[in-house]
Amino acid sequence: MRAPDLPTASTESEIAPSPWICRFANLIEPGGSVLDLACGSGRHSKLMLERGHGVVALDIDPAKLGELAAHPRLEAIGADLEDGAPWPLGGRQFSAVIVTNYLYRPVMPAIVAAVKPAGLLLYETFAEGNEKYGRPANPDYLLRPGELLQLAANAGMRVLAYEDLEETSPRPACRQRLAARKATGQ
Structure with a gap:
Protein backbone atom coordinates (compact mmCIF):
# COMPACT_ATOMS: atom_id res chain seq x y z
CA MET A 1 0.00 0.00 0.00
CA ARG A 2 1.38 3.39 -0.97
CA ALA A 3 1.68 5.96 1.81
CA PRO A 4 -0.43 9.10 1.37
CA ASP A 5 1.44 12.00 -0.17
CA LEU A 6 3.44 13.95 2.36
CA PRO A 7 4.29 17.65 2.31
CA THR A 8 7.50 18.42 0.46
CA ALA A 9 10.27 20.70 1.63
CA SER A 10 9.12 24.26 1.35
CA THR A 11 12.51 25.80 2.07
CA GLU A 12 16.12 24.82 1.75
CA SER A 13 16.39 25.11 5.53
CA GLU A 14 14.45 21.83 6.03
CA ILE A 15 16.84 19.35 7.52
CA ALA A 16 17.18 15.89 6.00
CA PRO A 17 16.74 12.82 8.21
CA SER A 18 19.79 11.71 10.12
CA PRO A 19 21.91 9.15 8.23
CA TRP A 20 22.10 7.18 11.51
CA ILE A 21 18.31 6.89 11.72
CA CYS A 22 18.08 6.05 8.01
CA ARG A 23 20.72 3.34 8.44
CA PHE A 24 18.60 1.42 10.98
CA ALA A 25 15.09 2.26 9.75
CA ASN A 26 14.80 -1.05 7.89
CA LEU A 27 15.18 -2.92 11.22
CA ILE A 28 11.92 -1.51 12.56
CA GLU A 29 9.05 -3.99 12.55
CA PRO A 30 7.10 -3.48 9.28
CA GLY A 31 4.07 -1.33 10.05
CA GLY A 32 5.14 -1.00 13.69
CA SER A 33 4.46 2.18 15.62
CA VAL A 34 7.24 4.72 16.11
CA LEU A 35 7.74 7.41 18.74
CA ASP A 36 9.65 10.44 17.46
CA LEU A 37 10.60 12.13 20.74
CA ALA A 38 11.40 15.85 20.70
CA CYS A 39 10.46 15.66 17.02
CA GLY A 40 10.91 19.33 16.11
CA SER A 41 9.69 19.86 12.55
CA GLY A 42 9.23 16.11 12.08
CA ARG A 43 12.05 15.07 9.75
CA HIS A 44 12.09 11.57 11.25
CA SER A 45 8.31 11.43 11.60
CA LYS A 46 8.04 12.09 7.87
CA LEU A 47 10.62 9.40 7.10
CA MET A 48 8.74 6.85 9.20
CA LEU A 49 5.39 7.77 7.63
CA GLU A 50 6.93 7.30 4.19
CA ARG A 51 8.04 3.84 5.32
CA GLY A 52 4.46 2.94 6.34
CA HIS A 53 4.69 3.32 10.11
CA GLY A 54 2.21 4.95 12.43
CA VAL A 55 3.98 7.75 14.29
CA VAL A 56 3.56 9.54 17.58
CA ALA A 57 5.40 12.86 17.25
CA LEU A 58 6.03 14.38 20.66
CA ASP A 59 7.43 17.87 21.11
CA ILE A 60 6.99 20.90 23.32
CA ASP A 61 5.69 22.73 20.23
CA PRO A 62 3.87 20.38 17.84
CA ALA A 63 2.93 23.38 15.68
CA LYS A 64 6.43 22.99 14.18
CA LEU A 65 5.11 19.92 12.37
CA GLY A 66 3.03 22.16 10.10
CA GLU A 67 1.01 20.23 7.48
CA LEU A 68 2.58 16.95 8.55
CA ALA A 69 0.41 17.01 11.72
CA ALA A 70 -2.67 16.34 9.57
CA HIS A 71 -1.33 13.01 8.28
CA PRO A 72 -3.80 10.21 9.17
CA ARG A 73 -1.08 7.97 10.65
CA LEU A 74 0.49 10.71 12.78
CA GLU A 75 -0.52 11.56 16.33
CA ALA A 76 0.99 14.88 17.42
CA ILE A 77 1.39 15.38 21.16
CA GLY A 78 2.46 18.63 22.76
CA ALA A 79 4.27 18.11 26.05
CA ASP A 80 7.08 19.72 28.01
CA LEU A 81 9.11 16.75 29.23
CA GLU A 82 11.10 18.96 31.57
CA ASP A 83 8.28 20.59 33.57
CA GLY A 84 7.95 17.85 36.18
CA ALA A 85 4.62 16.59 34.85
CA PRO A 86 4.10 12.82 34.52
CA TRP A 87 5.37 11.06 31.39
CA PRO A 88 2.73 12.00 28.78
CA LEU A 89 2.54 8.56 27.15
CA GLY A 90 1.69 6.50 30.22
CA GLY A 91 2.64 2.88 29.55
CA ARG A 92 2.44 3.04 25.75
CA GLN A 93 5.14 1.12 23.92
CA PHE A 94 6.48 1.40 20.37
CA SER A 95 8.31 -0.74 17.82
CA ALA A 96 10.93 2.01 17.74
CA VAL A 97 11.75 5.10 19.73
CA ILE A 98 13.78 7.76 17.93
CA VAL A 99 15.56 10.54 19.81
CA THR A 100 17.90 12.99 18.10
CA ASN A 101 19.47 16.18 19.39
CA TYR A 102 17.73 15.91 22.76
CA LEU A 103 18.89 14.99 26.24
CA TYR A 104 17.04 15.28 29.52
CA ARG A 105 18.33 12.56 31.81
CA PRO A 106 15.28 12.33 34.12
CA VAL A 107 13.13 10.95 31.23
CA MET A 108 15.66 8.40 30.00
CA PRO A 109 14.07 5.51 31.98
CA ALA A 110 10.68 6.38 30.46
CA ILE A 111 12.24 6.47 26.99
CA VAL A 112 13.63 2.94 27.44
CA ALA A 113 10.32 1.75 28.91
CA ALA A 114 8.53 3.06 25.80
CA VAL A 115 10.42 0.55 23.62
CA LYS A 116 8.32 -2.60 23.31
CA PRO A 117 9.92 -6.05 23.57
CA ALA A 118 12.08 -6.70 20.48
CA GLY A 119 11.77 -2.99 19.62
CA LEU A 120 14.53 -0.54 18.73
CA LEU A 121 15.97 2.48 20.46
CA LEU A 122 17.66 4.83 17.98
CA TYR A 123 19.36 7.65 19.88
CA GLU A 124 21.72 10.34 18.61
CA THR A 125 22.75 13.51 20.40
CA PHE A 126 25.60 15.73 21.44
CA ALA A 127 28.40 14.56 23.72
CA GLU A 128 31.04 16.04 25.98
CA GLY A 129 33.59 17.93 23.92
CA ASN A 130 30.91 19.67 21.89
CA GLU A 131 31.31 22.79 24.03
CA LYS A 132 34.40 23.74 21.99
CA TYR A 133 32.15 24.00 18.91
CA GLY A 134 29.32 26.04 20.41
CA ARG A 135 25.83 24.96 21.37
CA PRO A 136 24.95 22.91 23.20
CA ALA A 137 27.76 23.60 25.65
CA ASN A 138 25.95 23.06 28.97
CA PRO A 139 27.04 19.68 30.43
CA ASP A 140 23.39 18.97 31.31
CA TYR A 141 22.77 18.59 27.56
CA LEU A 142 25.92 16.66 26.66
CA LEU A 143 26.29 12.92 27.03
CA ARG A 144 29.14 11.66 29.19
CA PRO A 145 31.56 9.11 27.69
CA GLY A 146 29.75 5.79 27.19
CA GLU A 147 26.47 7.12 28.60
CA LEU A 148 24.28 5.66 25.85
CA LEU A 149 26.07 2.32 26.14
CA GLN A 150 25.37 2.33 29.87
CA LEU A 151 21.72 3.19 29.24
CA ALA A 152 21.40 0.15 26.96
CA ALA A 153 23.30 -2.12 29.38
CA ASN A 154 21.14 -1.07 32.33
CA ALA A 155 18.03 -1.89 30.27
CA GLY A 156 19.38 -5.28 29.13
CA MET A 157 19.29 -4.14 25.52
CA GLU A 167 32.79 14.88 13.35
CA THR A 168 33.34 17.74 10.93
CA SER A 169 30.29 17.43 8.67
CA PRO A 170 27.66 18.80 8.35
CA ARG A 171 29.21 20.99 11.06
CA PRO A 172 31.85 20.25 13.71
CA ALA A 173 30.31 18.45 16.69
CA CYS A 174 30.89 15.71 19.25
CA ARG A 175 28.14 13.09 19.19
CA GLN A 176 27.12 9.71 20.50
CA ARG A 177 24.84 7.40 18.58
CA LEU A 178 23.16 4.19 19.65
CA ALA A 179 21.06 1.55 17.94
CA ALA A 180 19.87 -1.05 20.45
CA ARG A 181 17.21 -3.75 20.54
CA LYS A 182 15.19 -4.64 23.60
CA ALA A 183 15.05 -8.32 24.47
CA THR A 184 11.94 -10.21 23.41
CA GLY A 185 10.87 -11.04 26.96
CA GLN A 186 11.25 -7.54 28.42
Missing part, protein backbone atom coordinates in the same frame (compact mmCIF):
# COMPACT_ATOMS: atom_id res chain seq x y z
CA ARG A 158 21.46 -5.62 22.77
CA VAL A 159 23.66 -2.95 21.20
CA LEU A 160 23.54 -3.21 17.43
CA ALA A 161 25.82 -0.23 16.83
CA TYR A 162 27.38 2.61 18.81
CA GLU A 163 29.49 5.63 17.97
CA ASP A 164 31.17 8.22 20.17
CA LEU A 165 32.99 10.58 17.87
CA GLU A 166 34.02 14.01 16.83
